[in-house]
Amino acid sequence: MSFIKNFIEQETVSRRNFLLASAYGISGAAAMRMFGPSPVQAATYADPTIAWSYRNRTNPYWNEIVSGGEAFVESLGKPKEFLTHLINEGSSEKSLADVKALLAKTNGQLALAIDTNDAPNARPVVEACVEAGAYVSTLWNKTDDLHPWDFGDNYVSHMTWSDEGPAERTARILLEAIGGKGGVVHLGGIASNNPAIERLNGLKNALKDYPDVELLDAQPADWDTQKAAQIMASFITRYGDEITGVHCANDTIGYGVLEA
Known part of the structure; x- marks a missing residue:
């Protein structure tokens, strides 16, 4: 196995x-x-x-x-x-x-x-x-x-448990994958939801070690696939090729990003 x-x-x-x-x-x-x-x-x-x-x-x-x-x-x-x-x-x-x-x-x-x-x-x-x-x-x-x-x-x-650590580790993998430079957007959960807050904080913690990566935008997608697709479409329209990485708060949001 x-x-x-x-x-x-x-x-x-x-x-x-x-x-x-x-x-x-x-x-x-x-x-x-x-x-x-x-x-x-x-x-x-x-x-x-x-x-x-x-x-x-x-x-x-x-x-x-x-x-x-x-x-x-x-x-x-x-x-x-x-x-x-x-x-x-x-x-x-x-x-x-x-x-x-x-x-x-x-x-x-x-x-x-x-x-x-x-x-x-x-x-x-x-x-x-x-x-x-x-x-x-x-x-x-x-x-x-x-x-x-x-x-x-x-x-x-x-x-409960803290999501900052796992989110930071995930973000570091993303930031390494884009070569440590460029622009990143974040699609989160519900704005007042504890895990959503912690996962965005995890990304921000990781970004401190990557001065050549800019957080272009971060918006709550409410853990919803269709809303994530709409937000990602607006990000693409607004930022275009500036986006080199996308950080998603969970998998259902990720599906929406892929759809967009």
Whole structure:
């Protein structure tokens, strides 16, 4: 087996195990609290709804994360269809509205894992869950002043990691490939989305060591293929041959760039 194939297969297995463990951390912690020693609490949360709120499944990254949630549900002896999917399609307003509607439908008997789409949306989501008595874990996005320990047991956890380092390494590969000179454009995610901010910062960090490369422009493409294609087309019209490299915040944006 080739090195790259072996590496990918190992990483896939590790990632699935991680996602399964993450799902247990998200819903299992809530379940342990729900099924604690209090008989009233146990009766109230006998069979909580388990839900994932996310952008969509068109991106392989999100498809794997949601598959981890489905694997957790199956580990409880339930069909994967038991997992409720709240798909916001990149809208923070829809994300919050969907959560509030599900809280009302379940009377707060809910264990929710959510990427709130952007950082400012995390607080109203968490506050709505806490007020309803539901349990919530956030992924990727929240503001720096929002902490699980400020909300008692109901805000179970927040999981994130820095994208600046990986984005910087990717950018350095690009900058080397164009010979360390020329012009680069960046197409990012949602402007107030933590990973999008960090990935642009990673590019800017790398550019510090390449004084002959100019960042011509950087625009948010909202993680959307069609919007990325439109932005890239406008970049080509505006900058033409000045563009020697394109830095994309994720693969779905890259597809749009190739289309343009």
